[in-house]
Amino acid sequence: MASSGGTVHEQLQHNISQLQTIFTLAPDLVIRSMDTEQGASAVVAYFEGLVDMNSINNDVLRPFFHSIHNQEGVVPVTVGNIKNTTKWSEIEHGLLIGKSVVFMEGQAKAFLLDTSGWPQRAIEDPQIEASIKGAHQGFVETAQLNIALIRRYIPNRELKITELTVGARGKTSISIMYLQDVADPEILTELVERIGKVDVDAIINTGELAEFVEDRSFSPFPQLLMTERPDSAASHILQGRFVIVVDRSPSVLIAPVTFVAFFQSVDDYSMRWSIATFIRLLRMFAFMIALFLPSIYISFLTFNFEVIPIQLVLSIAESREKVPFHPFLEAVMMEITLEMMREAGIRLPAPIGQTVGLVGGIIIGQTAVQAGIVSNIMVIVVSVTAIASFIIPNYDMGAAIRFLRFPMMLLAFMFGIVGLVSGAMMLVSHITALTSLGAPYGSPLSPLKFSDLKDAFVRLPLWKMSSRPTNAMPKQSKRQGNNKPDGDAS
Amino acid sequence: MKKKPVFTFLQFSLLVHSMQVGTGILSLPRQLAEIAGTDGWISILLAWGLNVCFGIIMVLVMQQYPNDTLPDLFMRLFGKVIGRVFVLLLVVHFVFFSWSVLVNAMLYIQAWFLPLMPMTMIMMLFVVPAYMMARHHIVAIARYCEFVFFLSLWMGFVFIIPLREGQFVHMLPLIKEGWLPIFKAVNSTTFSFIGFEIIFLVYPFLNRKELAIPGVLLGNTFTLLLYLASTIVCFVYFSPDEITQYNQPFLSLLKVVEFRFLERFDIIFLALYLFVVSTAWVPYIYSAAYCSSHLLGSSNHSMHVLLFSVASLVIVTIIQPSWNQSELWKTWAGYSGLMVAYTLPVLLLLYVKLIKLVPRKEVHP
Numbered sequence: 145m146a147s148s149g150g151t152v153h154e155q156l157q158h159n160i161s162q163l164q165t166i167f168t169l170a171p172d173l174v175i176r177s178m179d180t181e182q183g184a185s186a187v188v189a190y191f192e193g194l195v196d197m198n199s200i201n202n203d204v205l206r207p208f209f210h211s212i213h214n215q216e217g218v219v220p221v222t223v224g225n226i227k228n229t230t231k232w233s234e235i236e237h238g239l240l241i242g243k244s245v246v247f248m249e250g251q252a253k254a255f256l257l258d259t260s261g262w263p264q265r266a267i268e269d270p271q272i273e274a275s276i277k278g279a280h281q282g283f284v285e286t287a288q289l290n291i292a293l294i295r296r297y298i299p300n301r302e303l304k305i306t307e308l309t310v311g312a313r314g315k316t317s318i319s320i321m322y323l324q325d326v327a328d329p330e331i332l333t334e335l336v337e338r339i340g341k342v343d344v345d346a347i348i349n350t351g352e353l354a355e356f357v358e359d360r361s362f363s364p365f366p367q368l369l370m371t372e373r374p375d376s377a378a379s380h381i382l383q384g385r386f387v388i389v390v391d392r393s394p395s396v397l398i399a400p401v402t403f404v405a406f407f408q409s410v411d412d413y414s415m416r417w418s419i420a421t422f423i424r425l426l427r428m429f430a431f432m433i434a435l436f437l438p439s440i441y442i443s444f445l446t447f448n449f450e451v452i453p454i455q456l457v458l459s460i461a462e463s464r465e466k467v468p469f470h471p472f473l474e475a476v477m478m479e480i481t482l483e484m485m486r487e488a489g490i491r492l493p494a495p496i497g498q499t500v501g502l503v504g505g506i507i508i509g510q511t512a513v514q515a516g517i518v519s520n521i522m523v524i525v526v527s528v529t530a531i532a533s534f535i536i537p538n539y540d541m542g543a544a545i546r547f548l549r550f551p552m553m554l555l556a557f558m559f560g561i562v563g564l565v566s567g568a569m570m571l572v573s574h575i576t577a578l579t580s581l582g583a584p585y586g587s588p589l590s591p592l593k594f595s596d597l598k599d600a601f602v603r604l605p606l607w608k609m610s611s612r613p614t615n616a617m618p619k620q621s622k623r624q625g626n627n628k629p630d631g632d633a634s
Numbered sequence: 635m636k637k638k639p640v641f642t643f644l645q646f647s648l649l650v651h652s653m654q655v656g657t658g659i660l661s662l663p664r665q666l667a668e669i670a671g672t673d674g675w676i677s678i679l680l681a682w683g684l685n686v687c688f689g690i691i692m693v694l695v696m697q698q699y700p701n702d703t704l705p706d707l708f709m710r711l712f713g714k715v716i717g718r719v720f721v722l723l724l725v726v727h728f729v730f731f732s733w734s735v736l737v738n739a740m741l742y743i744q745a746w747f748l749p750l751m752p753m754t755m756i757m758m759l760f761v762v763p764a765y766m767m768a769r770h771h772i773v774a775i776a777r778y779c780e781f782v783f784f785l786s787l788w789m790g791f792v793f794i795i796p797l798r799e800g801q802f803v804h805m806l807p808l809i810k811e812g813w814l815p816i817f818k819a820v821n822s823t824t825f826s827f828i829g830f831e832i833i834f835l836v837y838p839f840l841n842r843k844e845l846a847i848p849g850v851l852l853g854n855t856f857t858l859l860l861y862l863a864s865t866i867v868c869f870v871y872f873s874p875d876e877i878t879q880y881n882q883p884f885l886s887l888l889k890v891v892e893f894r895f896l897e898r899f900d901i902i903f904l905a906l907y908l909f910v911v912s913t914a915w916v917p918y919i920y921s922a923a924y925c926s927s928h929l930l931g932s933s934n935h936s937m938h939v940l941l942f943s944v945a946s947l948v949i950v951t952i953i954q955p956s957w958n959q960s961e962l963w964k965t966w967a968g969y970s971g972l973m974v975a976y977t978l979p980v981l982l983l984l985y986v987k988l989i990k991l992v993p994r995k996e997v998h999p
Binding site: 447448450451452453454456558559560561562563564565566568569570572573574576577584586589590591592 | 641645747748751759760762763766767774777780781782784785894895897902905906908909912
C-alpha cells in the first residue's frame, strides 16, 4: 500500500518498475510494451480476466500499431471511456476493477481505459421472485448493467444516481438511484450518511449492507425491501423511493418501505384489479394463518377448549388419543421437521430436492400419524401453515413470519389465548414504532392514511392512483392525470 | 428525523377516546343501574357534556402556551420548585391510574382465563408489550391507538346480536325516579370518562391546533357512543332488577353470542378486548414516565417506563391485589382524576387569565 502514493513519472521504464513493485505476486497482471511506427514507445497493462480481450486487441493494441497521427498527449485508441491520471493510487484501483492503463514515453501521466469485461452471467429470469406477467429480466452481478436495466424503465433526466464506495478492501461501489424532483432530500441525506458510516472490509452481498443501514437491527422484520426485479425497482423509484444498487450483488435494496410493500408483487398491477385485490387479501389472510394458526390450535387445545364446538372437540380428541405428546411439543416437532425439509430442499440440487419432498411427505404425512407420534389434525394445521407462509411474495418477510411462529406457539402454550393476544400486542407495538429510514413502517395503516389504502391491502383500478404514497414523503405527490376510461358510461 | 413529530386530528381524538375506554365499560351498566335504574343512560349523556366542557377548558389553557406540555407549563408558571410539586402530583395521578387499569385488567383475565396462573405472570403479559410501546414517542403511541381502534371496530357490531332477545319496554318509562338519581349516577362514570387529561401532554404535537376542540368533541363522542350502546343493550337485554346482580353485565351479555363454529364467543371477545384496554394503559404509562422524567430533568423517558414496568411486577408479586382492593383503587383513581381532569384545568385557566392581566414584566420568561 505504501507504494501506491506518488505520481506518474515521465520515464516509461520507471513506471513499469513502479507497477511491478505495487503488484507483486500477481501473475495475472499483463504488461505489454509497444513500439509504434513513429518510434514512441508505450506500455499497456491490465489484469487478465478482468478485461475484455476483444476490446484490448481491437480497440487498444490494433489502433496503436496502425496509428497514423500521433499527437502529443493523445493516446491512439478507440475506447469510449478514457481518463487521464497522474496518481498511482488511481491507477492501482483502476487496474483492480478491470481497466487497462497506458503509459507513454515522455509523458508524466497515464491513461485509464475502460476495457473492463469480467466474467459475467447472462440476464436471466428472476429466481426467487418469479412472476407470471412481469418482465423476465432479473438483476445480475454487475452494477452498471443493473443501473441500465432500471434506466430502461425510466428514461428521464431527473433519475439521478449518487455514488458511494463502501469497504476498505472491497471498495464496493454503491449507487443510490432516485427521482430528484420527487424523492425527499432529507431521506437521501440520511441514507448517504448511514452508508458513509459503514466501515468494513468488504460488502459481499446486498443483505450485508441492509443490516448496516437499517433502523433497528433487533427487529425480525426486514426494513429494506430487497428485490431482484428491475421492474419492481423502477416502480418504487417512480413512487418516490430510493433504490440502492450494490455492485457484485444480484439484488437491489429499496427504501423506505412499508410493511405492506412486502405483500405486493408486480403481477398485481397487470391483473384485473378485482382479482389482484382478492389475491392481496388472500396474502394478508395467509399472513395471519402462518403466524397464528398453530398457536391458536395449541391455545384452544390446552387452555380454552370450551371455545370449540363439542363435535369438533370430539373429533380432535379422537385423533389425538394415541398421541403421547403435549400439543405444543407435537407442533414444535412438526414445525421444526418442516423447516428442516425446507432448508434441505433449498441447498440440494433439484433432482435430490424432490426426493426430500417425497420422503418428507410420505413419512410425515402418513407414517408419523399411523405410528401415533402426531395427530392428523396437527398435520393439517402444520401443512396449512407452511403453505400460507409460502404465499408471501417476499422471501425475507416469509422467513420472518416462520420464525415468529415459534415464540407465538410458546406464548400460547404458557398462557393460552391471552398469551397470544399479548404476543399480537407486542407485534403491533413493534410494527407501529418501527421506521424504515425514518419513515413509518406501518403506513398506511398506522399512521392511517386513507388515500394510501388504495394500493395496500386492496388494489384499486390504476386510474384511481393519481397520487404517490405519502410514506416516502415525495415532493411531487401528483402521479398521473385523469385516466379514467369512458367505458360504457358515456 | 429532524422534523418535530406531529400527529393528525384523527389520531388526537382517537388517543383521547382510547384513553377513556378501558375496563370501565365492563361494569359501567351495573354501576349506573344501581343508582339510576334504567335511566342510567341519560347520565352518560350528561357526563359526556360535562367532559367535553372540561376538555375544552384544557384546550383553552394550552392555547395560551402552544409549545408547552403541562410539566413545561407548570415550570413556566410557578417556577422550578413549586412547578415540580405540581408535576409530582401529576406523576402520582398517572402512575396510580395506570396501576389501577393494569390491576383491573389483570383481575379480569385471572378470573376468566387463567385462574391458576400467578398474578406476576399475567402482569408480565401486559407489561412487556406496554413497555415496548410506551417507551416510544407519544406520536407513535397515538398511531398505535388509531390502529387498534380501527382493528377493533367490528366489536361494535357484536352489540346488535343480543338485541334480538331484548325487551325495549325495560327502558320505559323515561325518568321514573326523577332527575336526582340520574345526576348522582354521573359521578360513577368518572373512572370511565377520565383520560382526556392527555390533552395536557399532547397539545404541542398536534399539527393543526385549531382542530383541538373538534378533536376533543370527536374523541368524547366516540366514547359516548360506545358507552351508550353497551349500556342500552345491557338494559334492554337484562331486566332492571337482574342487571344489578351481575358484576360485569357486559360480559354476561356476550355469553349469549354463539356461532356454529365457535362456542363461548365471550372468551375470544374479552381476550381481544385486551387490545382496547391496552390503548388505555399504554398512554397512561407513557404519561407517568414523561412527567417523572420531566421531574428529574431528563429528556429520555424510556428508562422510567422500564422502571414502572419492573416496579409494577414487583408490587403485584408482593401485594397480590384482590377485587376489593382494585375497586378501592378505582375509586381513588376516580378522585385523583377529579383533581387532575376537572379541578386543575379550571384553576389553571383562571391563573393563566389572571397573569395575563398583570403587566408582562412580572411573569416568568
